[in-house]
Amino acid sequence: MLPALGIQPTDEGTAFGVFDFGGGTTDFAFGLYRTPTDEEADSKGWEQVVDILDVAGDESLGGEKLLDLLAFEVIRENKRVCLEEGIVLLCPAGQTPFDGSEMLFSETWEARANTEVLREALRPLWEKGSFEEETGQISLSLSKCSSKTEKAQAASGDSNKAIEKVQVALSIDEEALCQCLYAKIRDGVKAFFNAFRQA
Numbered sequence: 001m002l003p004a005l006g007i008q009p010t011d012e013g014t015a016f017g018v019f020d021f022g023g024g025t026t027d028f029a030f031g032l033y034r035t036p037t038d039e040e041a042d043s044k045g046w047e048q049v050v051d052i053l054d055v056a057g058d059e060s061l062g063g064e065k066l067l068d069l070l071a072f073e074v075i076r077e078n079k080r081v082c083l084e085e086g087i088v089l090l091c092p093a094g095q096t097p098f099d100g101s102e103m104l105f106s107e108t109w110e111a112r113a114n115t116e117v118l119r120e121a122l123r124p125l126w127e128k129g130s131f132e133e134e135t136g137q138i139s140l141s142l143s144k145c146s147s148k149t150e151k152a153q154a155a156s157g158d159s160n161k162a163i164e165k166v167q168v169a170l171s172i173d174e175e176a177l178c179q180c181l182y183a184k185i186r187d188g189v190k191a192f193f194n195a196f197r198q199a
Contacts, residue, residue: 002033002050009033009048017196019189020057023064027057028192030199054199060094061188063126068092069184070122070177071115078170079104085168086144090115110143117142118170125177139169 007014013032020027030053036046072095075082082089082104090112091097091105105111121138124131131138144166 007033009035011035013051017192017199019192021188022062024062025057025059025065026061026188026192028055028195030054030056030196054195056191056195056199058188058191061184065094066181066184067119067122067126068094069180070126071118073177073180074118074122074170074172075104076101077173081168081170085142085166087114087142087166087168089118114142122177125174126181129178130174131172134174136173137169137171139167141165142168 001018002009002014002016007016011034013034016031016033018027018029020029032051032053034049034051036044036049040046040049069092071089072092075089076098079098079100081087083100087104088106088108088111089104090107091101092115097105117140121140142165144164
């Protein structure tokens with residue numbers, strides 16, 4: 001990548017940083033791109049050298065993690081609707097349950113399936129920056145428990161319950177969700193430059 005970007009090695013070394021934005025994490029690498037010493041050139045035949053000075057990263061910043069963040073924000077904003085409909089979901093990794101979410105989050109397969117449906121519905125916002133139709137809501141077919149007793153069983157992980165599908169309309173504030181993404185990515189960029197300075 002360095003030659004492709006027109007960056008040339010120097011005797012003292014040209015500093016570089018790599019911001020590798022992945023699906024699960026964001027990885028940083030910092031180093032010097034330099035010309036070899038006479039000894040390195042003679043004994044090893046090197047024409048250029050990359051010295052890695054440090055590696056770091058952000059485990060909470062990645063494409064799929066940002067989808068989890070969006071899902072969490074939508075769940076929080078639609079808590080009442082989900083509770084009324086008996087919808088259970090996963091608490092996305094890295095997020096802290098909020099007040100009143102005790103009956104909302106569980107580890108059941110229904111919760112996993114519902115969360116995956118929500119994540120996929122939110123993917124266009126993350127990947128394209130908007131939904132095709134700007135209606136202010138998304139309608140999803142989610143699994144629900146048909147009684148309060150079964151809601152409690154779902155929250156506790158009991159699989160012996162009747163499951164039915166229900167169409168649920170969830171409110172979506174695209175601008176607020178995009179601001180949430182920007183803030184998270186901005187934090188990652190700041191962390192990158194802080195680590196770069198230290199390296």
